[in-house]
Amino acid sequence: xxxxxxxxxxxxxxxxxxxxxxxxxxxxxxxxxxxxxxxxxxxxxxxxxxxxxxxxxxxxxxxxxxxxxxxxxxxxxxxxxxxxxxxxxxxxxxxxxxxxxxxxxxxxxx
Numbered sequence: 001x002x003x004x005x006x007x008x009x010x011x012x013x014x015x016x017x018x019x020x021x022x023x024x025x026x027x028x029x030x031x032x033x034x035x036x037x038x039x040x041x042x043x044x045x046x047x048x049x050x051x052x053x054x055x056x057x058x059x060x061x062x063x064x065x066x067x068x069x070x071x072x073x074x075x076x077x078x079x080x081x082x083x084x085x086x087x088x089x090x091x092x093x094x095x096x097x098x099x100x101x102x103x104x105x106x107x108x109x110x
Contacts, residue, residue: 010081012048013074020064021046035059051075 021031028046032039037059044050052060057071 007085010078010085012078013052013071014045014048014050016074017042017052017060018046031063034063051079 021028026034028042029039032042035042035056037056041050041056045052045056052071052075054068054072057068057075060066060071061068
């Protein structure tokens with residue numbers, strides 16, 4: 001019997017931030033004060049209502065001793081996976097691959 005693989009929903013970077021904050025014993029307000037950002041920015045990220053911007057990534061990286069790129073990668077991975085979940089079928093129907101590009105990928109039958 002064939003098993004159907006159910007894809008897990010994308011993980012918002014706020015979930016990773018929440019785990020780190022919990023381990024560090026930080027509240028959203030305490031982190032916001034340390035980063036010098038409005039408290040609602042951190043709360044919105046934790047609630048999955050806001051993404052991590054470059055500014056926030058730089059601040060998080062500095063505070064937690066990580067790279068800003070790590071935070072940006074979490075955000076871009078989330079956005080791409082969310083877009084694939086919602087748009088991939090539509091894009092497959094609407095966008096046809098460029099034939100010349102396919103010719104370079106396919107082995108020639110000559």
